[in-house]
Amino acid sequence: MHKPLAKLSATPPNRIMAKDPSLDAAYALETPEDSKQLYAAWAxxxxxxxxxxSDYILHEAVARHFVNIGGFGPVLDVGAGTGLCGAALRARGIEDIDGTDISADMLEVAKAKGIYRTIRVENLFDGLATPHGLYQGAVSSGTFTNGHVGPEGLHPLIAAVRLGGRVVISVNTKHYAAAGFEHQLAELETDIEDLTTTEVAIYGPSATGDHAKDTALLVAFRRA
Ligand SMILES: C[S@@+](CC[C@H](N)C(=O)[O-])C[C@H]1O[C@@H](n2cnc3c(N)ncnc32)[C@H](O)[C@@H]1O
Known part of the structure; x- marks a missing residue:
């Protein structure tokens, strides 16, 4: 089941350009084409x-939260990358998972792990080819962040989920405030319910460096 979603107003991102495969370079990406180039080099x-x-643990937090709030398959993993979140879902008993990402190179690494039923190379900004309401749930870890995807990515992700389905996405905490997620989620109030935000660490205790203490918000809701 599905119904038309409310229209979202666009919030233009404020980004600078960088290409080296590193976290700082990823945070400074400017366009989807830049993402493809950086992740091709990083895959x-x-x-x-x-x-x-980096002791990256965010994918585990997203998968754990999705299962803890009652999420189940089939699930769409948006910005699936090399499949870390998909693997974390599989480890928690969810088997029917599809992955989508703008980077064919990242998805090739995921494919080799045999985690996803299907993988699709898609730019979230162009919408998703999946039929509306196909999935019981959707997750995304590390993709709604600086230089990547802003609140405009919520619309296609939500449309992929059937009524009552669960969604858990991580949003970098600074990005959440700077890119206007609160406003855009409020605009979607008739399309989502049971909205919660939970702050979690992106990196574990052995992380070092400037971003070691960075946090993300787990934005969770049901498709209404
Ligand atoms: C930091 S990685 C996270 C990957 C994985 N979810 C994880 O937690 O390890 C961000 C991912 O977002 C993808 N991405 C960036 N912009 C995108 C877009 N416009 N549409 C779809 N995927 C995008 C990148 O290709 C990359 O795989």
Whole structure:
């Protein structure tokens, strides 16, 4: 089941350009084409150079929260990357997971892990090809962040979920405030219910460096 979603007003992102595969470069991306280039360069080493070395734990928090609030499959993982969130869902018993991401290179790494039923290369800004209301739930970890996707990405993600379905996305805490997520979620008040935001650490205790204490908000709701 699905119904038309409220129209969202666009909030133009304020970004600067960078290309090296690093967290600072990722936060400074400017366009979807920049994302493709950076993640093409990062795909093969993302799990080791970034996730393991940074003690990245956000994908685990998203998957845990999704399951804890009653989420179940089939699930769409938006900005699935190399499949870390998909793997965290699988570890919690959810098996029917599809992945979508703008980076074919990141999805190739995910594909090799055998986590997703299907993967699709899609730019969230262009909408998702999936039929409206196909999924029982949707998750996203690390994609609604600086230089990546702003609140304009909520609309296609929500449209993919059937009425009553659960959604959990992480939004970098500074990005949430700067990009106007609160306002855009308020505009969607007739399309979502049971909205909660929960602040969590993006990195674990062994993380070091400027971003070690960065947090994200787990934005959770049901499709209404
Ligand atoms: C920091 S990674 C997170 C990947 C994975 N979810 C995780 O937690 O490890 C951000 C992901 O967002 C994807 N991305 C960036 N912009 C996008 C867009 N406009 N549409 C779809 N995916 C996008 C990138 O390709 C990348 O895989």
């Amino acid at each position: 093969d080493s993302y799990d080791s150079d970034f996730a393991r070395n």
